Structure formats: C-alpha cells, structure tokens
Amino acid sequence: MGTDVTRRKTILVVEDEPLLRLAAVSDIEDAGMIALAAPDGSQALAILASQASIDFLFTDIDMPGAVDGMELTRSVHRRYPAIKVILVSGLLSTPQIFSGTPVPFYAKPYDMAHILHHMQLS
Template identity: 45%
Template sequence: MEQTSALSPTILVVEDEPLVRLVGTLLLADAGFNVIEACNAEEALRVLEAGSDVRIVFTDVEMPGALDGLGLARCVHERWPSIGVIVTSGRCEPPRQKQGLPELFVAKPYAPSTLMHKIEACLSAAAA
C-alpha cells in the first residue's frame, strides 16, 4: 500500500507477518503519513535504492532472509544516515551496546499512541 502526498513524511514499514504489517501500515496511513510496505530487509533495501523519499524505516527485528531488522538498521545508518530507524519486536528490547545504533525501539504489541510518539521523536531528531 502506498499513498502519495508531498506534504507528509514517508515511512517504510518492514514486517514479514502480513497482518502485523497491515495494522502498522493502516495506523500510519490513518495518521496522515505516506506508507510503503516491504516484507523483508532485502525488499526494503530495493525500495531505498530506488530513491524513494523515505524519512523513517519502521522494521521488525526478526525476519527471514539473509538480513534481519537489526542488520537492516545498520545498513540504513551507514548508507542513508538521514533516514531515521524505529525497531520493533515482540521479544525483549535488543541491547543497545550490542547494536551500536541510536534507533528507537517499540515493543510489540504497541499502542498507537506509543508508535506515534516514537515517530514524532524520530522526525524531531532528524530535523535537529
């Protein structure tokens, strides 16, 4: 699902579970964001390499494929440092010292208000 509006930031939702991806996508779209979906890290990288105007990557940690969500976060920080990253997981919060990344974390299941707060914090950090 992709919506287009030049005035709203674009968020790339990366989640391998279709229903969880749909819930996140609808939540963000209803909040007025442009949303692009990807089912894994490899697809997300293709979207980013295509030059989409993504401002935030919202990714699950555990996904099938050669690259998980933390690997995707590292890649985004290295290749596109202006793009914010928010990581989500239904398990414990990944230890930051192991990641070495400044991204924000949202535990699943997340409340819409919690996700919106993290999105606002991520956009504010990018603007600073």
C-alpha cells in the same frame, strides 16, 4: 512570500507478518503519513534504493531471510544516515546497542499511537 507546503512524512514498514504489516500501514496512513511496505529486509533495501524520500524505517527485528531488522538497521545507518529508525520485536526485550546511534525500540505488542506520535514529532 513563499508557499508553505509541508511534505508528508514517508514511513517504510518492514514486517514479515502480513496482518501486522497491514495494520501498521493502515495506522500510518490514517495519521496522514505515507506508508510503504516490505515483507523482509531484502525487499526493504530495494525500496530504499529506489525511493529518495523515506523519513522513517519502522522494522521488525526478527525476520526470515538474509537481512533481518538488525542488519537492515545497520545498512540504513551506513547508506542513508538521514533516515530515522524504529525497531520492534516480539521476541527480544532489548536489541543490541548501535554504537553512537540511539534507536528507539518497542516490544510487541506495542502502542502504535505512541509510535505515531514519535514519528510526527521527529
């Protein structure tokens, strides 16, 4: 008889707007998941390199710096194929298509309850 311990999902939130990042982290934690946060793609890559148990990358597309959300997503698909990605943007209506890999996209303002439901089911 084994122990049935369900591991809580870990979500990496990447958002350059501090209030949006804080709100997403709070909603994720309220839903019973673990939230990590990064203000940009470069810091997100550093977290990904040091954290083995990330289940989802929840990232804004439009961010300052060398690594925007699209480049971050490409990098995650190459280096960490098991991590699921959700893209959000207030500027784009539809992001570029990633060859062979469907990526859920939500336009801002998004319905966080719908996104959390997607994370919990995946």
